[in-house]
Each structure stands twice: as structure tokens, then as C-alpha cells.
Amino acid sequence: MEDLFVIKIGGNIIDDDEKLSSFLRSFSSVRSHKILVHGGGKLATRIAGKLGVSQQLIEGRRITDAETLKIVTMVYAGLVNKNIVAQLQAKGCNAIGMCGADANIISAHKRVHDTVEYGFVGDIDGVDAPRLRQFIKDGLTPVIAPITSDKEGQLLNTNADTIAQEIAKAMSSYYHVQLIYSFEKSGVLLDASDDTTVISLINKKEYAALKQENKIFAGMVPKIDNAFIALDSGVKKVIIGRAEELDNLINNSAGTIITHE
Amino acid sequence: MEDLFVIKIGGNIIDDDEKLSSFLRSFSSVRSHKILVHGGGKLATRIAGKLGVSQQLIEGRRITDAETLKIVTMVYAGLVNKNIVAQLQAKGCNAIGMCGADANIISAHKRVHDTVEYGFVGDIDGVDAPRLRQFIKDGLTPVIAPITSDKEGQLLNTNADTIAQEIAKAMSSYYHVQLIYSFEKSGVLLDASDDTTVISLINKKEYAALKQENKIFAGMVPKIDNAFIALDSGVKKVIIGRAEELDNLINNSAGTIITHE
Numbered sequence: 212m213e214d215l216f217v218i219k220i221g222g223n224i225i226d227d228d229e230k231l232s233s234f235l236r237s238f239s240s241v242r243s244h245k246i247l248v249h250g251g252g253k254l255a256t257r258i259a260g261k262l263g264v265s266q267q268l269i270e271g272r273r274i275t276d277a278e279t280l281k282i283v284t285m286v287y288a289g290l291v292n293k294n295i296v297a298q299l300q301a302k303g304c305n306a307i308g309m310c311g312a313d314a315n316i317i318s319a320h321k322r323v324h325d326t327v328e329y330g331f332v333g334d335i336d337g338v339d340a341p342r343l344r345q346f347i348k349d350g351l352t353p354v355i356a357p358i359t360s361d362k363e364g365q366l367l368n369t370n371a372d373t374i375a376q377e378i379a380k381a382m383s384s385y386y387h388v389q390l391i392y393s394f395e396k397s398g399v400l401l402d403a404s405d406d407t408t409v410i411s412l413i414n415k416k417e418y419a420a421l422k423q424e425n426k427i428f429a430g431m432v433p434k435i436d437n438a439f440i441a442l443d444s445g446v447k448k449v450i451i452g453r454a455e456e457l458d459n460l461i462n463n464s465a466g467t468i469i470t471h472e
Numbered sequence: 473m474e475d476l477f478v479i480k481i482g483g484n485i486i487d488d489d490e491k492l493s494s495f496l497r498s499f500s501s502v503r504s505h506k507i508l509v510h511g512g513g514k515l516a517t518r519i520a521g522k523l524g525v526s527q528q529l530i531e532g533r534r535i536t537d538a539e540t541l542k543i544v545t546m547v548y549a550g551l552v553n554k555n556i557v558a559q560l561q562a563k564g565c566n567a568i569g570m571c572g573a574d575a576n577i578i579s580a581h582k583r584v585h586d587t588v589e590y591g592f593v594g595d596i597d598g599v600d601a602p603r604l605r606q607f608i609k610d611g612l613t614p615v616i617a618p619i620t621s622d623k624e625g626q627l628l629n630t631n632a633d634t635i636a637q638e639i640a641k642a643m644s645s646y647y648h649v650q651l652i653y654s655f656e657k658s659g660v661l662l663d664a665s666d667d668t669t670v671i672s673l674i675n676k677k678e679y680a681a682l683k684q685e686n687k688i689f690a691g692m693v694p695k696i697d698n699a700f701i702a703l704d705s706g707v708k709k710v711i712i713g714r715a716e717e718l719d720n721l722i723n724n725s726a727g728t729i730i731t732h733e
Contacts, residue, residue: 290550306574308574315566
């Protein structure tokens with residue numbers, strides 16, 4: 212099986228032109244097959260503010276009313292996605308920007324929740340892995356914005372971490388997949404305030420021990436739990452680390468590697 | 473050669489949810505191969521107004537400063553494009569939304585003009601017809617937003633009529649191409665104020681006569697001139713007419729048909 216890197220890039224890099232450009236230079240030089248999944252950054256919130264659309268977050272998730280959906284569709288699938296694609300093209304990477312609706316690569320439904328009305332938020336039903344594989348075979352690099360749609364044509368705001376995870380899982384039928392979450396921290400830290408305390412390798416046994424000793428920063432727990440779910444579904448390795456160090460994350464000399472062994 | 477319809481949809485339909493939905497129903501039921509090119513409508517101007525970005529038009533073309541470019545990228549390649557794609561998916565048409573930067577399907581450069589500084593406006597260098605053909609062979613229907621990029625990764629605002637024309641010309645190597653401009657009028661009119669005076673067929677000889685008698689509404693002249701350029705480059709037929717009558721434009725029972733004979 213050939214290698215495939217599914218790389219999620221976090222919001223704060225997208226808000227910084229220089230860091231984004233540097234990240235995209237590293238990304239375009241990755242010689243294996245690759246898919247980029249991006250978040251939206253704070254731009255959507257800024258534009259919502261200017262347009263007078265108030266924003267509400269519950270447990271870190273944006274409540275997406277009709278006006279907010281328009282803004283995130285504009286910013287994520289329009290401005291951010293096309294800027295990334297144009298920059299990658301200029302760096303010799305034949306990128307194709309998409310959201311989940313395009314070629315129906317991600318099917319989703321509107322979230323149903325007992326107590327919280329999330330609004331137009333999507334939960335993923337499936338990923339069309341054969342289609343994404345066809346694009347890769349045709350020499351294209353998919354760049355995915357975190358917007359999906361349901362069967363009725365309703366666009367839905369969808370968590371980018373989850374999209375990266377679902378794509379990585381689905382593509383594991385065809386490739387040796389490594390899933391990279393690149394963000395502003397150096398990896399999973401023993402001390403959340405000290406960037407030099409990166410745990411370089413986590414397996415299930417060690418994770419259980421670290422959790423028992425309360426050594427995992429609470430915010431990282433869902434990310435690591437999801438990583439193990441991805442590993443259980445065929446993903447070979449999950450890597451968490453700093454976006455500026457993408458080269459080193461790829462060659463396993465930086466960040467936290469999460470594996471079964 | 474198989475048939476391919478390249479269909480441009482004008483701005484005023486995009487601004488009207490009901491008309492757009494009805495148009496997309498007709499579009500999705502076209503059984504031949506098809507490509508949709510859309511404009512942006514007045515939404516970009518409305519959002520620019522709300523964001524306090526003033527808009528300037530010279531000869532009907534928007535002067536695109538950096539802030540305006542962000543807005544048209546958001547609105548055209550984001551909101552409008554993804555809404556159309558999601559609706560087509562719901563109607564059983566496997567649409568894939570793209571701008572010119574995606575898969576580098578349209579290469580362009582920033583317009584250079586002796587006296588007018590248009591800003592970030594693109595003029596087209598070429599269309600990757602083999603790539604578009606591959607998408608069509610793979611069962612996809614391209615939906616193109618009027619944004620392109622140059623070799624340096626700069627996004628550029630680009631005229632949708634011109635994009636439709638260049639795509640139609642380029643695809644003529646592979647398909648029997650008919651180019652449809654659908655908008656708010658019934659076709660080319662003898663009397664601009666009377667929608668029943670549609671000229672049903674225009675060839676070069678008749679066009680020369682009509683122009684000599686001053687019977688062509690000035691605003692239509694560039695559209696018809698461009699139609700003949702497209703015909704000279706291999707396009708079989710150019711059809712101009714009302715978006716609500718797409719079915720009839722396709723079966724040649726409405727609108728103005730422009731051909732060589």
C-alpha cells in the first residue's frame with residue numbers, strides 16, 4: 212500500500228499569512244499522497260462581528276443559525292479554501308478545493324441533540340473514499356473545507372477535526388494512512404504550560420497510565436480518544452504537533468505519535 | 473462526438489431563491505453532459521455595503537481592490553457556488569464546485585490596461601479541457617465560480633461570460649458544444665422594451681444587416697460578437713434566452729440561436 216497523509220491544519224495558522232505560507236510550502240513538498248483539511252480560524256467570527264451577526268459557542272462548538280451558516284460557508288469554503296488552493300498551485304501542488312457537498316465526497320445530516328439546538332451543524336454519515344482516491348490517482352491534492360450538506364441540499368457547518376478523522380478512516384481501505392493534527396502546540400504535553408514536555412509516543416497502555424496519574428491535559432483527552440478510534444479503524448498512526456514543524460512531524464522527529472504498539 | 477452544454481446563469485436568477493431552484497431543477501434534468509458557469513448576483517454588492525467596502529464600476533466591470541476581492545471570493549466561490557452544488561446534489565446531479573484555481577482548470581493573469589486600473593481582475597490564458605473532460609467522464613458536473621488565479625497564487629475576479637465562452641471553445645476539441653447564456657431576457661430583441669420581439673435565429677449575414685439597420689440593442693452587441701468568436705473556435709451553437717425557459721432553450725424552441733449558417 213502507498214502512503215497517504217491526511218493533514219488537518221488548525222485555525223490559528225490560517226489567521227497568520229506568514230505562518231500559513233510557510234506551512235503550505237512544507238505541505239506542497241510532501242512527496243507522498245496527501246489531503247489537507249482546514250478549519251476556518253477567527254476570520255468568520257470577525258466578519259460576523261462586522262456584519263452584526265452575534266455568535267454563540269456551546270462547548271467550543273459554534274451554534275450555527277442561518278446567518279452564521281452563510282458566513283462560515285463564505286469564509287471556509289470560499290475565502291480560506293480558495294486562498295489555500297491558489298497558493299498551493301503557485302508552489303507546484305495541483306490542489307483542488309472542495310467542501311463535503313462537492314462530488315458528494317462527504318454525506319452528512321443535521322445534528323439532532325436532546326437538549327442543545329446546534330442549528331445547521333452536520334454529523335458525518337460517510338466519506339466517498341473511491342472518489343477521493345480517483346482524484347489522487349489523477350494527480351490532484353484535495354483541500355477540504357469544513358462544510359457538508361445533507362440529502363435535501365442543506366449546507367451544514369461541520370467540525371474539521373472530525374472530517375479529517377473520517378477521511379483518514381475511509382481512506383485506510385486503499386492507503387497506509389497517517390493522520391496529522393497540526394496546530395499551535397508542540398504535541399501532547401505533560402505540562403500544558405511547558406512546550407518542552409512533549410510526550411513523544413503514546414500507546415493504549417501508556418495512555419491508560421497517564422490518564423490514571425492525571426497527567427493528560429483535559430483538553431487533549433477527546434483528541435487522543437478520537438485518535439485511538441481512528442487507529443481501531445485502520446489508520447496506522449496519528450501525529451499531533453506544531454504546524455510550523457510539519458516536515459518533522461512527517462519524518463517522526465517532532466510531535467506526539469499515537470499508535471497501537 | 474457527444475453533446476456538451478456549457479450553460480452560463482446570470483446574476484439576477486441567483487438573487488432569487490425560487491427562480492434559482494426552478495432553474496437548477498431544469499439544469500439537473502438535462503441528460504447530455506453539462507457544465508454550469510455562474511455569476512455572483514447583487515449579493516456581493518450587498519455584503520460589501522454591510523462591511524463598509526465601497527464599490528466602483530467602470531463599463532459594467534467591478535473595480536476589484538483587495539477588500540472587494542475577498543468579498544467576491546467569499547460570495548461567488550463560497551456561498552453561491554456551494555449552495556448551487558448542494559441543491560444540485562439533492563436533485564440527483566453529481567455537481568462539483570470549482571473556481572479557476574481548483575485543479576488549475578483556468579489559468580489567468582492580472583489585467584493590464586493603459587488607462588484603467590481594474591485591480592485584481594483576471595484575463596484568461598487557458599482552460600484545462602482534458603481535466604474538465606476527465607471530471608465529466610467520471611460522472612461529475614462541474615459548477616464554475618468566476619474567480620481564477622495567476623501563477624503567483626493571486627486570486628482574480630473574472631468575468632463569468634468570458635469563462636463560459638473560453639470553456640465552450642476549449643471543450644470543442646472533445647464535444648459537440650452548445651453554449652447557452654441564460655439571463656432575464658427572452659433572447660436578442662428587436663425592441664429592447666418588448667420581450668415578444670425575440671430574433672429566433674442570427675447568422676453572420678443577418679447580423680450584418682441588423683447592425684446596419686441599427687436594430688440590435690447596443691448592450692447585446694458584445695454578447696453577439698463574442699458568440700461569433702466562439703463559433704469561429706469550434707462551438708456549434710450559441711443560445712441566448714431566459715433562464716426560466718432552460719428546457720426550451722435546450723430543445724431550440726425558445727431564445728435566440730446564433731450559428732454560422
